[in-house]
Amino acid sequence: MNEMSKNENLDIQIYNFAYLDENTKRMIRRALLKALCIPGYQVPFSSREMPMPYGWGTGGIQVTSACLIPKDILKVIDQGADDTTNAVSIRKFFQKTANVAVTEKTSDASLIQTRHRIPETKLKEKQILVYQVPIPEPLRFLEPRETETRKMHALSEYGLMYVKLYEDIAKHGHIETAYAYPVKTNGNYVTDPSPIPKFDNPKMNNSPAIQLFGAGREQRIYAIPPYTNVKSLDFEDYPFEAMKANFKCSICGSSDSYLDEIIVSDDGKRSYICSDTDYCKEQTKLNSKKED
Amino acid sequence: MENYPFSENSINSSIAFRSLVNATSYPGTTFQINKLNKPSVLSNAAATILITLCDNESNVYLSKEYNIEEVRNWLIFNTGAIISNKKNADFVIGTWKSLLPLNEFKIGVPEYPERSATLIIEETKYKKVKCNIDGPGIKNKLNIDLPNPEFFIENNNLYPLGLDFYFTNDLEILSIPRSTKINIIKSEH
Ligand SMILES: [Zn+2]
Numbered sequence: 490m491n492e493m494s495k496n497e498n499l500d501i502q503i504y505n506f507a508y509l510d511e512n513t514k515r516m517i518r519r520a521l522l523k524a525l526c527i528p529g530y531q532v533p534f535s536s537r538e539m540p541m542p543y544g545w546g547t548g549g550i551q552v553t554s555a556c557l558i559p560k561d562i563l564k565v566i567d568q569g570a571d572d573t574t575n576a577v578s579i580r581k582f583f584q585k586t587a588n589v590a591v592t593e594k595t596s597d598a599s600l601i602q603t604r605h606r607i608p609e610t611k612l613k614e615k616q617i618l619v620y621q622v623p624i625p626e627p628l629r630f631l632e633p634r635e636t637e638t639r640k641m642h643a644l645s646e647y648g649l650m651y652v653k654l655y656e657d658i659a660k661h662g663h664i665e666t667a668y669a670y671p672v673k674t675n676g677n678y679v680t681d682p683s684p685i686p687k688f689d690n691p692k693m694n695n696s697p698a699i700q701l702f703g704a705g706r707e708q709r710i711y712a713i714p715p716y717t718n719v720k721s722l723d724f725e726d727y728p729f730e731a732m733k734a735n736f737k738c739s740i741c742g743s744s745d746s747y748l749d750e751i752i753v754s755d756d757g758k759r760s761y762i763c764s765d766t767d768y769c770k771e772q773t774k775l776n777s778k779k780e781d
Numbered sequence: 782m783e784n785y786p787f788s789e790n791s792i793n794s795s796i797a798f799r800s801l802v803n804a805t806s807y808p809g810t811t812f813q814i815n816k817l818n819k820p821s822v823l824s825n826a827a828a829t830i831l832i833t834l835c836d837n838e839s840n841v842y843l844s845k846e847y848n849i850e851e852v853r854n855w856l857i858f859n860t861g862a863i864i865s866n867k868k869n870a871d872f873v874i875g876t877w878k879s880l881l882p883l884n885e886f887k888i889g890v891p892e893y894p895e896r897s898a899t900l901i902i903e904e905t906k907y908k909k910v911k912c913n914i915d916g917p918g919i920k921n922k923l924n925i926d927l928p929n930p931e932f933f934i935e936n937n938n939l940y941p942l943g944l945d946f947y948f949t950n951d952l953e954i955l956s957i958p959r960s961t962k963i964n965i966i967k968s969e970h
Contacts, residue, residue, distance in 0.1 A: 506791035515836045518798050522834070523895035525805045526945045526958035528917050532895045556802060558795045615803060643891035675917055675960065677941055697920070699806045714806045714960075717917040 507554040507587040513537050517555040517710065521701060524712035529674025530642070531625050531709040539705070540582075545575060546604055547705030549621035550582070553602050556617060556701070557583065562590045564598035569606040569747070569764035576604075593767050605668075607689040609746045609768035612698035614715065620683045622704040625711060627671040627681040647679050650722065658727050667732075673720045674713055687721065688733045688747045694719040736761040741772035786817045786832045786859055793817070797833045804947065804956045809914045809923040811955045820851040826949035827874055827901045834899075835872060837861030842886075844875025847903075873900045877907040877928045888942040897959075902928075902948045911966040914957070924966065925955075933963045 505511070513535075520534040539547040557563070565580040567573040571593040579602060580591050592598050595610040604621040612618060628638045631649045641647070650671060657664045664670075670687035674680045682690060683702060693700065693713060700713040713719060723729035737744045739760045746768055748761040763769035787793030797814060804812040819828035835841060839862045843852060848864070856862050867873070867885040880900065889897035907928035915922045916937075927933060936943045936959055943959030957963075 506795055511791060511794060512836055514794070514798075515834060516838075518801075519834050520895070522801060522805050522899075523897075523945070525802070525918075526960060527894050527941050528960060530894060530941060556795075556799065558799045559792055614807075617802070639892040699802065714918040716920045 505586070506559070507557045507583060508539075509537065509551065509554045513551075514555045517551055520710045521552065521555060521712065524701070524710050525699075525714050527678075528713055528717050529672075529678035529680035529711060531711045534708055534710050536705045536708040541578065543706040544623070546579060546602070546621035546703075548703030548707075548709075549602050549604070549619050549705075550579060550703075551705060552619045552701050552703035552710065553579075553583065553600065554586075556600060556619070557587050557589060559587070559589065561587075561599045562592050562597055564592050564595065564601045564767075565603075566601065566606060566608070566765075566767075567604045568749075569608075569768075570766045572766070594771075595765075595767050605684050605686075606747070606764060607685055607692045609763070609765045610771070612692075612696055614697040616698040618696075618698050618700045620685075620700065620702045622681065622683045622702050622709070623706070624669075625681055625702065625704040625707050625709040627669075627679050642678055645677065647673075647722075650679060651724075654722060655724065658724070664723075664727065664729075670729075671722050673722060675717050676720075679722070680711065680713070680719075686733070686747055687729075688731045690719075690721045690729070691731050734761055738763045738769060738772070741769045741776060743769070743772050746772075786819060786828065786855075794833050797829045800954065801830065801833060804954045805945075805958060806918050808916065808918045808956045808958055808961045809925050811953050813952055814954055816952065820849075820855050822847060822849065822852060823874075824903055824949045825952050826947075826954040827903050830899075830901055830947060830949070830954070831856060831862070831872060831874070832859060835860040835862040837863070839863065840865035840869045840871045842867050842870035842873045842875075842898075844873075844879035846876060846879060847874050870898050873898050874903065875901075876904045877902050881929070881932075883932055883936075883944065886944055888936075888939055888944060891942070894941045894943075897942065898944055900944055900946045902946060903950075905948070905950055913964040913966055914961050915964075916961040917958075919961070927957070927963065930963050930965050933957060933961070934965075937962055 520532040524532045565576040567576040595608040600617045602619040632638050669684045697715050702711045721729040734748045746763045749764045753760045800812050800814045814826050814829045816825050841862045886898040909926035910930050912927045912930050946957040948955045
């Protein structure tokens, strides 16, 4: 080993790759592997202070930090978009601390950190999708006590959850829950999919990719391994429906992607555009090729 | 410097961990890990698991072949791990034969199923039984050889409690977590 490369090694030793120190990463890594062995179960971990406030995806950031490797190509999205303040700052954070390549293209990314959406483009084997999770406990609004929700999960006591969903049907004729719609993972644990629209729920089922969930404030990590059965809770007479607005994207014309409603003029005229900005760009490109 | 398991700790450990993520995510499929500085009796793969995951809160049980000064010193110096008995072990390392029976290892409790042992099975010199496996992480059912599949079937019956296994051989690693379902194809005699 020559003098030069020794110094380079020293620099790397002092500088923690992807920010977190090795001890913290070990603790998070153990939690992640157990989470993969017990799909949908929430593993407690000791969340660390991050250089951004809770609500900025500190759980997801810690999971990403524990998983990143130098040759990763990172994509960060917030509500489907790569260019929001939150997504930009997380992407910059890992460019700076891990020196990884970044992309906006879902198909080029090896690790995707997301808030509130699953990309429209089908994910592939070994791609990792890291979800930022505000409230990991799907039973929290039924039962505030952690000791009780733990028991409920341990005994698969999910009757109350179904009662709540059925009350919705009785009151509104359909299930009102449109985001964070609970799922059952591997036929066992009821799991919070994070506040994604229920339109995205079917993408979690039997995905070739690795899905990891990090909740910083609540200090929980959970996972859905690839090719795992993920079923949105429903009833025989009211089967689950992945709904979206029945319009086309005003940019790319897609009718099968999840749309955001935007107000386009002062008199309140509305329009719809893809929430997944990369997907919208790709569709627009495909359209112009067809026209050529 | 040369005695450290990884030459560039933070980076090599991240690469090692990614292999573990892949192996755990896709049970029954073999993944490759890199070489590291380790005691000669340990495989690179087994040493990688210990170095990447253990710290001073980890209880490690070493079966008799591995419970030697060189391994103990290496493990304690590099991770701070505690050498423990079977009952308290978070990580277990040994050959298949030396670890049987498995019933002393912790399988977690209903409220905390993750408080269970991770078993690292070294060497492939066990009686092999052809099995067909299915479950999370497995796209199409896979055929693999396992030792005493009845133990793995019993382990899966405990789900969501249970033991999680890594089979290690030189640079190769393969996982059989508690979630994997096992069907025996045929027993070889
Ligand atoms: Zn569009």
